[in-house]
Amino acid sequence: MGGSGAPPGAELATAPIPLAQPLLGEAEERAVVEVLRSGRLSLGPRVAKFEELFAARVGAGHASAVASGTAGLHLALRAVGVEDGDEVVTSPFSFVASANVTIYERARPVFADIDPVTLNLEPGAAAAALSERTRALLPVHIFGYPAEMPAFEALARRHRLAIVEDACEALGAVHADGVPVGARGHPAVFGFYANKQLTTGEMNRPPYQKDAGISALFEKAQAIYREIGKELKDVPLTGGGSDGNFTAALGIPTLDGLGADGKGAHAAYEQIYFSSLVPRTHLCARLLETLD
Numbered sequence: 013m014g015g016s017g018a019p020p021g022a023e024l025a026t027a028p029i030p031l032a033q034p035l036l037g038e039a040e041e042r043a044v045v046e047v048l049r050s051g052r053l054s055l056g057p058r059v060a061k062f063e064e065l066f067a068a069r070v071g072a073g074h075a076s077a078v079a080s081g082t083a084g085l086h087l088a089l090r091a092v093g094v095e096d097g098d099e100v101v102t103s104p105f106s107f108v109a110s111a112n113v114t115i116y117e118r119a120r121p122v123f124a125d126i127d128p129v130t131l132n133l134e135p136g137a138a139a140a141a142l143s144e145r146t147r148a149l150l151p152v153h154i155f156g157y158p159a160e161m162p163a164f165e166a167l168a169r170r171h172r173l174a175i176v177e178d179a180c181e182a183l184g185a186v187h188a189d190g191v192p193v194g195a196r197g198h199p200a201v202f203g204f205y206a207n208k209q210l211t212t213g214e215m216n217r218p219p220y221q222k223d224a225g226i227s228a229l230f231e232k233a234q235a236i237y238r239e240i241g242k243e244l245k246d247v248p249l250t251g252g253g254s255d256g257n258f259t260a261a262l263g264i265p266t267l268d269g270l271g272a273d274g275k276g277a278h279a280a281y282e283q284i285y286f287s288s289l290v291p292r293t294h295l296c297a298r299l300l301e302t303l304d
Contacts, residue, residue, distance in 0.1 A: 071195035
């Protein structure tokens with residue numbers, strides 16, 4: 013099969029579709045330079061400001077800055093009481109941290125099947141995986157698609173289980189009932205690695221709702237976080253235990269423009285994808301003809 017394979021008159025698209033490309037502009041550059049000139053690269057006022065803005069963005073009462081999604085999930089599981097010998101039901105289709113954080117607490121991750129369409133943990137499969145040792149559910153909002161939280165919440169109520177949400181890929185997602193991911197009252201961890209909707213280079217946020225019980229859980233999580241760094245020498249796989257003024261400064265302007273930038277990124281992706289769709293479809297047809 014010679015030539016490009018494109019139909020006559022068609023323009024073959026050659027622009028790559030990157031796996032991840034942070035959308036950073038002059039506002040982020042100015043914010044980072046301000047912090048560099050201030051000399052306060054670690055803890056500082058930008059951290060508290062970013063926590064406040066992020067909690068408001070997802071509709072939560074509190075948000076706590078930690079070093080990574082792994083550290084956030086580990087902190088959340090410990091805060092809800094997962095201990096040695098417990099079991100945590102979670103998805104097998106996720107980054108390895110979703111399971112590792114359970115092992116850090118000497119508990120056992122139990123994998124249940126996923127929905128073939130959404131690729132999220134399937135509530136019925138999770139229910140079938142419960143045992144007398146199950147302490148928590150850890151659904152993952154894979155690729156930003158919201159998990160079926162009402163079903164998991166009903167399951168948790170029936171069996172008195174805690175819920176921790178891996179929302180590292182789900183900033184801006186909204187459930188079918190209109191509630192934003194991260195605003196349902198459970199610890200939910202969002203990631204800001206370079207391939208996420210918003211990047212600070214790293215640093216992550218577990219948000220908590222503002223009521224008496226959740227506020228107490230938030231305070232407990234903060235206390236645990238202050239102590240957890242002392243244990244890292246005994247937990248070689250876990251993420252670090254620090255956050256910084258520098259990373260928070262990068263996140264604040266990005267968070268402000270998240271909605272507009274997200275639409276721009278979506279439009280750019282659609283243009284690249286659909287411009288290459290016709291010639292690729294033609295190439296597939298030609299290939300099938302040769303196989304016949």
